[in-house]
Amino acid sequence: MTNFDRIPIVDVHIDNFRESWPALILAIKSAGFIALDLELSGLGRRNMLQAKSVDDRYKGIAECARTRAILSLGISCFQPVKNKTKDLVENDKGQQIAGKCYLVQTFNIMLLCSEDYVVEPASLRFLVDHGFDFNKQYSSGIPYYRGNDKGNDKDYLSVRQLLVELIMANTPIVLHNGLVDLMFLYQNLYANIPTSMSTFLADLSEMFLEGIYDTKYITDFAHRMTASYLEYVFKKCLRENTSGHLANIELQFLNYPESSRHVTYRQCAARPQPTLQQNQDCVEHIQVLKEVVCENYAGHGWCSKGNKCPKSHDLDLILDLDHLQETKKSRKRKRRRNRQKDDTSVDDNITMETDETSSNTETTYFEYAENVSQMAPQCKDDKSLPSSDGCQGINSSVNSSKCQSEKSNVIFSGGHRAGFDAFMTGYIMATYFATYDANGDNASGLSEFKNKIYLSGKDYPLQVMKSGFAKTSKEHSEKIMKIRTSSDH
Template sequence: MAWFSRVPVVDVTKDNFKELWPTMLVALKTATFIAVDLELSGLGNRRKLNTPSVDDRYKSLAGVARSRAVLSIGLSCFKLNNIDEDGPLVLPFTTQTFNLTLLCSEEYVVEPISLKFLVDHGFDFNVQYSQGAPYHRGADQNGEAPQSVRQLFSELVCSRVPLILHNGLVDLVFLSQSFYTELPSTLGSFLADLSEMFPAGIFDTKCITDFHIRMPASYLEYVFRRSQRENAVHQSKEQPHVTLTFPPYPPHMACVEFRDCCLPDTLLNTTQSTMVIPYCEQYGAHGTCPKGVKCPLSHDPDIIIDQEDWVKAKKKRRRDRKKKKGNKIEDEGQDKTEHLVSMETHDGRDVTSVDGTDSVSSDGQTHTDQSDGGTDNVVAKTRVGCHRAGFDAFMTGFAMATMVCKLGKLCGETDSFTTKFQLEEFANRIYLSGKDFPLQIARSAFAKPSNNHKAKLQRLQFGGTSYQ
């Protein structure tokens, strides 16, 4: 089975920026959609970022973006190839992913909690300060370099393809302030600016997950891993799925890092092991844990997903037994201790379990009766290094691709990706923490685009990028 087990990510620094510029430019120009992720030096007061007033949230975020810095930006370009109309829907993508290490040329605030998180997950600040590609915040300056991070973002805007983010409000504010122009003072003008900057639409995979797919959790690593597992199962069953092709990077390209994301060998087994490994329930639900990498319980998404599926399977067996008992259809001769029940998990696997081997505690976690007395204390190590902007951008883009396969409806020939798959109801809706509704990106009758944006866009339209 031709599943992808590792992802090439091209590391871009000031030392190889010009050398890789043509490659990045072609990837942007030919992409069907582009996923973006940022690593930041801080987010300021978290309470202000979650205040009930969305307008106040924007004002707080704008202040943070003016004083903090982008440490790295991930770009993952997904190009949709020809679709075979025979058989089940298969979406073949060619994918190129870049991790750009940056260094703001102005003073900026750094927050210890943010830096510690990045260090714990493999971020190298020695590389950032010695090799980070320079950039400045706010409006354009005289003598802008023709090949720079700011120019690259201008190319992204001029590509006029959908922008894909995960929980993207913070990213949108930082992208605009750091690489585009000064942010407007009001949320209404900012939304009007965005609607013109990205006319093909902005998609938030966290918003789609929470409001449409409704997975048990919606943090990025979880969404990606469950999407990857589900996609592999669908591929094995010749159901609609996504396939990926990566560029054949030559061996001498030392800047290419291959990120491992191999699926479990037992994914397609119909009879799963009943051994249970404890996992951190807080991390499993929210993707965060105050103990970080020092947490004694597992943060491995595969373990979390497997245990969730077993809990679901257990509950389903209980409901089935109660239903059979109520209808008086139980067979008198059946073996009470070895009653096999077949069911499907969230990712579409057919799982068979034996009654009496597992139980669900009051906290909702599955536990296994162990005769040897030792294996129930096994803890899987937390995978380190998964929070790199480049790979996070890839995870976001792949999740979007599988969502298109699941929710989209392929229609006639059209150049618009959004129209081709009838994705209008998912576009331009950004997740808002603590709200039961998304933030809609649209130009309001009561707010106009900002003057800074109009001046910037005019420069881009009249030869401001090499795209023209």
């Protein structure tokens, strides 16, 4: 069973960069895989991100990477450690599955580009809504420059050197919907991004020798959930790990001193999913939740109305709705099977078990509906447990057709978005490693997804590889040779 309800995140900025450096490097070198996430000053015209031609899409993102900047970098390092319990755990179906345990260290690194860059109002509004502190970024961001290395740059304590350390670690890199982040990392912290996409992909294949994994691609093309945006997939995996539906994941964290000023904690405990009693009808409850939940946010993780949306963006309610809809479909399938087995008419009032895997500890939906407002996260101003706002819920009579949003309706709001997003990405990857890994060595079970990057609107991935028609860029070839040479010493 998943064994955590909050995670520590180390806030790294100009004032503590030097003292945080040894811990950062040790975490990177010890990791079995590393998850990354970026917060950016803008993404340019949305139509370029969705261009039909992948080459046109690349050119549009490349131009954004040259003119926009990275505001914060999230790094979450997952180090495999020996499971303190047992190697095999029994899930709710009685199957023996491999449990995995990781020591996780997560960092949120505040950056400040030293060159002029474009800032988009929509991006700023989004970040402010999620608690990003621009005053802190401008006063304490770690400076960096874009493009190629400068000849007089000998500072080993820099975010550009941090990317070099990631390359030298020879560890799988994990992102969620990672094309934009990879292109921004390259242009902002590595070298001038190539004009040709094939050259860029060839460069990437030499930078990260153990491969790049995109959890959005795996979710859409293998794991197949109702939605695939980051928060949804994370909370879905968290629920399924907690209930025993998926292979067991256990996490360990360092015990930071209470006096540590640069460590904050993010609350992310899984809320139990509601379970209907055997003969309860779920149609009414589905209808109530449909009236409560924002349909656009539920499907895509985004709503044009933002915090002004009158409906709920509470992911727990969204997952509850999905669970009940899946239950309804399961009942229909079971009725159909029963009809096929028996030529006689089937009693309309036949009772069927809604959730064959539910335990006695799970709540019924009526109990859940009466208590959802108490279970939903409340707004608190607490450094150790940052605010985690939620929906007010459905009232006890289950007659409510509206659910007013709190000031911020997004469950995972807060100033450490890049760091926490990196952790969520890593947790999803750990879940997939445990689910698909037959040999116990992580990467083998997901080898078919190695170096395949999600492409929005396409039924195929972007493959990170060096083709027979593409050469690596001159800047990359010179730089990677220096990196490999220095790592050999």
